[in-house]
Every structure is written in C-alpha cells, then in structure tokens.
Amino acid sequence: MDSILQLMHGFTVALQPMNIMWVTIGGVLGTIIGMLPGLGPATGVAVLLPLTFSMGPVAALITMGGVYYGAMYGGSRASILLNTPGDGAAVAATFDGYPMTKQGRAEAALAISAIASFIGGVIATVFMVLVSVPVARFAIKFGAAEYFQLYVFALAATASMNKGNRVKGFIAMIIGLMIATIGIDAQSGVKRFTFGILELQSGIDFLIVIIAIFALGEVFKSFKNIREGKANIQKDFGKIWISRKEWKRSVLPILRSAPLGFFIGALPGAGGTMASLMSYNNERQLSKHPEEFGEGAIEGLAAPESANNAASVGAMIPMLTLGIPGSGTTAVMMGALMILGLKPGPLLFQQQPTIIWGLIASMFLGNIILAIVNIPLAGGLVRVLSVPPKILYPIVLGLSFVGAYAISYSVMDFYILLIFGVLGYLMGKAKIPTSPLILAVIVGNNMEQSFRRAFTISDGTLGIFFSSPICIVLFALTIISVGYPLVKSAILAAKNQS
Amino acid sequence: MKQPSLQMTDAQRSSTIAAVFCITLGVIYCIMTSLLPQAAVGMPNAPKVFPYALGFSLTGLGIGLLIQQILSIRQNSPKTEVKEKSETVTVDYHTKQILLTVANGVLYALLFKKLGYVLSTTLFLGLELFLFNGKGKWKVVLAVSVIFSLFIYILFNKLLGVYLPMMPVVGF
Numbered sequence: 001m002d003s004i005l006q007l008m009h010g011f012t013v014a015l016q017p018m019n020i021m022w023v024t025i026g027g028v029l030g031t032i033i034g035m036l037p038g039l040g041p042a043t044g045v046a047v048l049l050p051l052t053f054s055m056g057p058v059a060a061l062i063t064m065g066g067v068y069y070g071a072m073y074g075g076s077r078a079s080i081l082l083n084t085p086g087d088g089a090a091v092a093a094t095f096d097g098y099p100m101t102k103q104g105r106a107e108a109a110l111a112i113s114a115i116a117s118f119i120g121g122v123i124a125t126v127f128m129v130l131v132s133v134p135v136a137r138f139a140i141k142f143g144a145a146e147y148f149q150l151y152v153f154a155l156a157a158t159a160s161m162n163k164g165n166r167v168k169g170f171i172a173m174i175i176g177l178m179i180a181t182i183g184i185d186a187q188s189g190v191k192r193f194t195f196g197i198l199e200l201q202s203g204i205d206f207l208i209v210i211i212a213i214f215a216l217g218e219v220f221k222s223f224k225n226i227r228e229g230k231a232n233i234q235k236d237f238g239k240i241w242i243s244r245k246e247w248k249r250s251v252l253p254i255l256r257s258a259p260l261g262f263f264i265g266a267l268p269g270a271g272g273t274m275a276s277l278m279s280y281n282n283e284r285q286l287s288k289h290p291e292e293f294g295e296g297a298i299e300g301l302a303a304p305e306s307a308n309n310a311a312s313v314g315a316m317i318p319m320l321t322l323g324i325p326g327s328g329t330t331a332v333m334m335g336a337l338m339i340l341g342l343k344p345g346p347l348l349f350q351q352q353p354t355i356i357w358g359l360i361a362s363m364f365l366g367n368i369i370l371a372i373v374n375i376p377l378a379g380g381l382v383r384v385l386s387v388p389p390k391i392l393y394p395i396v397l398g399l400s401f402v403g404a405y406a407i408s409y410s411v412m413d414f415y416i417l418l419i420f421g422v423l424g425y426l427m428g429k430a431k432i433p434t435s436p437l438i439l440a441v442i443v444g445n446n447m448e449q450s451f452r453r454a455f456t457i458s459d460g461t462l463g464i465f466f467s468s469p470i471c472i473v474l475f476a477l478t479i480i481s482v483g484y485p486l487v488k489s490a491i492l493a494a495k496n497q498s
Numbered sequence: 499m500k501q502p503s504l505q506m507t508d509a510q511r512s513s514t515i516a517a518v519f520c521i522t523l524g525v526i527y528c529i530m531t532s533l534l535p536q537a538a539v540g541m542p543n544a545p546k547v548f549p550y551a552l553g554f555s556l557t558g559l560g561i562g563l564l565i566q567q568i569l570s571i572r573q574n575s576p577k578t579e580v581k582e583k584s585e586t587v588t589v590d591y592h593t594k595q596i597l598l599t600v601a602n603g604v605l606y607a608l609l610f611k612k613l614g615y616v617l618s619t620t621l622f623l624g625l626e627l628f629l630f631n632g633k634g635k636w637k638v639v640l641a642v643s644v645i646f647s648l649f650i651y652i653l654f655n656k657l658l659g660v661y662l663p664m665m666p667v668v669g670f
Contacts, residue, residue, distance in 0.1 A: 050660055054658045167563045171556065171563065174556045175520075178549075188537030188538070188545045190534060220596045223595040224592045390630040394642075397599075398626075398646055401606065401622075402615075402619075402662070405610075406654070409661075411611060415604070418604065425596065430515065430516040431509065432516060451548065452547075456540070
C-alpha cells in the first residue's frame, strides 16, 4: 500500500506542467538522436546530459527518462524504415520490421512498435513499483563484504556475457578497473597513477569514459562505412495504425515479452539486446506460423519491442537500489544522479522518495507521451533521417565535447575524451566488448573500497567474504555465471565431435 | 607485428596485437604500482594490493589471449585467403581520418579557453565537417558550424546556466 501512496505522490510531481514539457522535449530530442545509425539510447542520454545540469534533480531525471524512451523509439524507427539499428537492442526490430516496410506495411510496423513499446513499458513499470522497495529493503542488510561479492558477480556476469571470446570480456573488465584506480585513494590519501596531473587527482569521471566510448568511438567507426548522400526513406505515410487481425496476432506476444524483458533487464550485464533477441526466439518457437518470421510477421516486431522497453525499466532496479547499473543508459543516468549529489543505493528510497517515485511516475507518463508523439508525428520525425550523416556525425562530436566540458569545466577532459574515444574504437576493432569496461569504471572504486573495508573489519582474514548466506549465494552466482558458459561450450564441443 | 611465415586473418592480427598490448600494459602497471608511495595511515601496502591484483590479472589474460591466437593461427589452413593489399588501402584512409579528428580535437582543447567557445567551436566543427564532406560543400560547412556554435552558446549560457568560455575582447 505504501508503494501505491508514494506512487500517487510521484504522479503529482510528474504531472506538473513543466515536467510534462521536459519529458516531451527530452522525448523528441532523444528520438532524433536514437534514429542515427550506431547511436543508441546510452549515447543519446550522454550527449544530451548537459541540458539537465541547471535543472532540479526531479526535472533532470524526468528529462533523461524522456530522452531514454525517445531514443528507443527513434532506434526502432531507423530499424523499421532503414534497417539501421541504433544499438544492439534495436537489432531484433529489423528482423520483421524492415520486411514489413518493404512490403508497404510501414504504417502498421510503426504503429505496432509504438503500441508494443508502450504496453511493455507500462507493464514493466508496474513490476518495478512492486519489486523495487523490497529489493531496496533487502539491500540495506548488505555490508562491505556483501557489496564486494555483489560487484564481483555483476562484473563477472557482464564479462562472461560476451558471445565471442570470453577472455576479451575479462580483459575489458580489468582495464576498466585499472582506469578506476586513477586518482587519490580515498582511504589512505595516496595519489595513484596521476602522472603529476592535477586534474587526474579526483579520478576520471566515468561519464567522460562513456561519452568517449559510445559517441566518439561510433563517430570514428563511421568514417569507414558512412552512407553516401541521402537515404532513400519513406516519408509520407497513410494512417499509422493496425488492423484488428494484426492486433490479435500481437497482443499475446506483447504481454508475454514484457515480464521476460523486465527480468532480463534487471540482471547485471544482460540488458535490452538479450531481452529482445530472447523474446523474438521465444515467439518464433511458440508461433503457429514460424515460417513467417523474418518475412514481416507482425508479432516478430511486437515481441522484441515490448521486451526491449520492459528491459529498459528493469535495468533501473539494480541502478536505483544497489548502485549497479544494468545497462549503458542506466550507467549514464547514475552518473547524472551523482552529479546532482544523490547516491544511488538502498538509502535513496528512504531519503529521496519524491525523486524516486517522481521518476517512476514519469516512466508511465513518458511512455504515454512518446506513443502520442510518435504515432502521428512519425512522418515528420523520420525526415531527420534524410539529413546526411556526414553533417550529423560532426554535430554529435560537437555535442560530446560540450557535454564533457559541462561536466567538469575542464579542458583536460577533452584529452581524456579523445584517448578513450580511440580506445573504444580500437576495442571494437579487436572485438573486445566495451560494456564490461564501462561497468568496471563505474563500480571499480567502490569495489576496492568495500574489499579493503571488509578486510579491515575482519582483521585481515579472507573468511569474512564467505561469512554470511548472502555472500555465499553471490559467490555461487559468480561461479555459475563464469562456469556455465564454459561447461555449455564444452558439452557442445563434445557433442559435435561424437 | 609482422610474422611473414604465418598467415593471419584480420581478426587474428588485431587480437594478437591486443594480447601483446595487454601484457605490456599489465607489466607496466605492476611496475608503476611497485613505485607507489606507502600509506601513512593503516596498512602501508593497502593502496597497492588491488592494483597488483589487476596488473597480474591483465598480464595473465593477455598471455591467455596470445596462446589462444597462436593456437588458432596454427590451425589455419594455408588456403585461408588474406586480402592484404585492398584492405590496407581502406584502413589507411580510415586511420588517417581518425588521426586528423584527434589532432583537430587537440587543437580544439588548446584554443578552447583562448578563443572562447563560439570561435573555437566554429573552427573545430568546420574542420571536422570538412573532413567528412570534402571541399565541395563549403557553404553548408560554414553555415552548420556557425549556427551550431551560436545556438549551443546561447542555449547553455543564457538558458541552461552552464557557462562556456567567452571570446576575449568581444566578450561573447
């Protein structure tokens, strides 16, 4: 009951006219950025972050929520109309969305994508209302040892999620942790790896690393495969809506995919890409006409869109309750919270209920507003896609630099931005995943400090890391997340041989 | 990393380079850790434990990746096609664009405070747009870079309260 009362209060916050305006502006800007190939919601939120610096915490979070959802809608637009997904999570939308466009059913595709995203988002937000407070209450029991085990688990799960080469996932993780050790050590005051540079004493802000890897890295990549001239894109649409028959085919997949997306989104490291791909495969297996999948089956678009949006809500749970972001975008939002002077974690729910519930209420609102904006205005918004990327990418670069400056007011960050932009590009070239690095940069410092605190509490024995049931469960989860893929591939290899 | 006797695919080459890089970085990081001062309070070596663990892990992972790559290069059938020549040309052009962007960024950082936001950004964005578009579209390049710089400056300084450096003398 308490949660529902709090949520009602959240709605009175979110429904203030200024906040409605911010969520709409954020949504439209996010949609535009999200439509650019290669630039997904994380980049969108990171690049537009400075817009929120002068706002109060509630308005800032609400605006970022708008950008987040807007970028996801925008990503779907580009997937459906152009076959160019903005990020991994939008890839599944191309499987059936683009064939639908080629068959002249772009209107239905755009409509179902907005409807499915809306329903998926709303269902997941309901789950969030139910789940977040119990999780936060549980997390209050965590001591230093538990937190250390939790960080290890989150990192190990993210690193071993890498599909190609798992060693590379762990390499990315270690490099990220190394970046986090730069700066003055909080416990002893020793300057570590600062190379005598004053600006490095406070460490490298992870937002700079994120902007560098997501935005600069993508711009660098774009030099190779940038589209020549204008994209041939449909701009005039008939009525953007779906038929009763199409709705009947989609409704169950949408409802099934939302909870799936939510739970996958809440797991560290999994995120929207996995949620949307899993729901797509699920629906193909459950479908009566699996042969239509990939040829423009409307449920093949509805399911991943619902799962993707639900995952984006699920990813907020570990970020808000534990301080561990579940996705790139929530990582940026966590950085923004910290700039606003808030510390994500279980206490946030007790200390800042207005902010948390205002954010949750604005998720409902953001979903409604974006569905309203995106259905009738689809024709106008996609015109952005006809601006050549050769103009848009330099602008993204310009926004990245002004964003970096606004975070710290220091030109030193321009150099850091360039260094990590190149690193992000090279990592992409060597097929080293960037998400373990980003998570490691974010949690690295806390991870080390909690390790040392636990060590001090226990007078230097390692037993403390296995002293509570929570520790043991988390340790077991770490072992499983690292060991399971190894066992699975070993079994597969054995099968292939026999 | 030239090993003429072994044929490597592009992916193997970049992974091998990555492995060597990791080993080097791991070793350098360990050496730098050993040079860190001791803590004045608490356990003297406390600030070094975690970095040592990281340095050793990265070196180990780098060696692991290197062994992996050597094994996979050995398994390579000699028939594997390696399109060396055509690829080098495009990669070189690509690398050149990236290096020029980085150089442009360094120039931007050097001029940012001296020239103020509007001028330095017009220059930076103009050069970057030129890099993407070539000489032909100078009108578009000029228009986009001037409008973007002014728009962002006014948006940030007047509306958002995020103060960007002003131009000297003119005060804008």
